[in-house]
């Protein structure tokens with residue numbers, strides 16, 4: 001799966017969590033962490049000569065991400081820092097999304113689920129390591145793209161992800177924004193007080209601006 005497709009998947013998944021309003025999913029820190037970590041493991045492709053080798057790095061090691069998530073959530077709870085907790089849950093969602101996609105759709109290399117204790121690779125589909133003997137930068141060439149298109153499951157999945165991305169709910173309008181929405185997205189001044197008891201308030205520093213920034217990001221990606 002291309003790195004951009006991982007990024008698109010991260011945006012879609014973080015949006016689904018956001019709409020379900022689970023745990024910290026409605027905060028900007030959660031969204032930013034989930035989106036960044038859904039993409040960042042494939043940065044390791046820059047440091048390997050062959051595409052088939054890039055899953056050997058620490059960024060494709062589930063135990064590394066598990067340790068990072070645990071450290072963020074535990075330190076957030078111990079020191080009472082909500083930002084760390086939100087970042088921990090966002091990192092959990094983003095990294096798990098990336099590694100799951102690699103496990104399902106990987107064709108040139110599997111996932112070393114038990115690394116560093118075992119180098120055995122696991123994957124849902126059959127692996128063709130010889131097709132991964134190409135520099136990651138050159139994987140957009142015609143030869144590798146022919147191999148890539150043969151993976152019908154992956155091609156369909158990528159089309160579905162882009163289609164879901166295009167159907168994300170539109171950006172909130174200030175006049176439709178309730179107090180709880182405004183607190184989430186940082187537009188508290190524009191809020192219209194809803195009837196009934198006040199909803200929970202989460203104080204988060206300004207970073208990525210939730211759904212509004214996701215749409216800005218998606219629009220920017222479509223122009224590339």
Ligand SMILES: [Zn+2]
Nearest residue numbers: 041042098102
């Ligand atoms: Zn990957």
